Amino acid sequence: MGMSGIAPIMHKLILFKNQPEAVQTTGYEVLMGTLYGLGALIYATRIPERWKPGRFDIAGHSHQLFHVLVVAGAYTHYHAGLVYLRWRDLEGC
Template identity: 35%
Template sequence: MSVMDAVSLIGGVIGAMHVPEKWFPGAVDRCLNSHNIMHVLVVLAVYSMHQVTTLDLAWMARGDCQL
């Protein structure tokens, strides 16, 4: 499992379980609610995918790969 997959899975679980809202009802309505946490984790997953894609493109540009 890649970092991107793990971060996405964690974000999905937090979003589905509504974890902070269950533990602190009414206290995390505006910030640190499960929906906001899920969005932050999605951005981290996309950033991870961007980094790996950049490395792959640099590797392919060097000509080391056999397409």
């Protein structure tokens, strides 16, 4: 599911390769995908509580880290959206 963004990103880069906003938003999108993927990986592998059972029962377990990374991914998505909106305001639709 996360890889479904590759085709639209490539399409954007082909059409607007000379626009700095296209490159900037691509960086945000790659960072967003990395944060979401890392969160999913940590949650699926149950790290760090797998390494030290009982130590992360209150704070720092994989579910909490997953949520932190998802919020960080959403924050980068928000910033990409701001760049898109500013670009649309300057260039038009």
